[in-house]
Amino acid sequence: MSLDLDALCIRSADGVSLFQPLTLHVPAGKVVTVMGPSGVGKSTLLDAIGGHLAHGFHMSGTVRLNGRDVTGLPAEARRIGLLFQDALMFPHLSVGDNLAFGLPASLRGRAPRRAAVEAALSQAGLAGLYERDPATLSGGQRARAALMRTLLADPAALLLDEAFSKLDAGLRGEMRAFTFDHVTSRAIPTLMVTHDPDDATAAGGPVIALKAAPPP
Template sequence: MSTASLRLDEIAITHGGHPLIDVSASVAPGEILTLMGPSGVGKSTLLAHIAGFLPVGFRASGRVLLGETDLGLLPPERRRLGLLFQDPLLFPHLDVGGNLAFGMPPGGSRRQRRDEVNMALDDIGLAGFAERDPGTLSGGQRARVALMRVLLAQPHAMLLDEPFSKLDTALRDEMRRLVFERIRRDGLPTLMVTHDRADAETAGGPIIEL
């Protein structure tokens, strides 16, 4: 379980000299801070900056801190951030078990890793799916596998970019519950970008309107 807060310290993002984002916030372990606002204000760009993938043409200032660690001093792969997007982005050349194993930290025997993958699949109601082709999964199944792949990487914080927007109403409610329950259980400070106020209300955390 994470015990560190995620802090945005006077983050300002500009594009071509035009200001987009100017925000300071602190997100406690297990808390979900929601950023809401119209398209084009820079919500997803903020998440990209936090993750270390600020697009060309954008400039950012300020600091992103996870506990006492300044993430801006680390390469993206060492920031220990879990990213969940609109699309599951599963690897088509790997089976479901291979997709889950891809995100796991190195170490352990092949059998230990396989057992961990099987336990994770059972945890999300997909026992026996390890050898399935991701292309044969339903939308809800793909979303659950994508979530578990992120969690198996043992992130210290989560970034959610419109993660439920492409799911139908029933699946959206199911995935909200699953995602938010795991975030709270694992104590992960989380930043969520969404257009859907129901996402924010279900998350139950503070909301920043951009």
């Protein structure tokens, strides 16, 4: 699986381009990092790739997954996971039920779904916490749970939007290693937006500078 962008460009409602057209290739199991100044449109770029572009913005160019054009598909049909800087958990659900929310509908039956979640919790170092209230988790535990919920959806590509920025230094290194190990082992093409050069160094892949479009 690979993620490819071809001349992707985003314009605001008044027709002004946010950044110069972007063409890049993200191979399976690799992390490509996008960096650039605040306000250039890095998060908006990820929204466009994932199919979540806000009203008022317009995209041109093509998004392909493994050669398949997904540009016109709704977000739920693209199989592109998105992980934010806030490890958001549904407060009314247990930790396990939060992870189960990410399971594909094709996995049927209470027992198989429970087993898939238990396996994911174990991989994340959260074994035995299925019934735990997510409010009782540490920051690192919440971050690992949020990542596993995203991975349980079996994404064909992964987008990381400043995913490590709110963790303290020790946890940031731990979560980088945890995330990139899973990306590699599952051969998921990953595009990461970050302000932190250490994130890019840890990812070990190409670094792309998102450049503002010249003024009209």
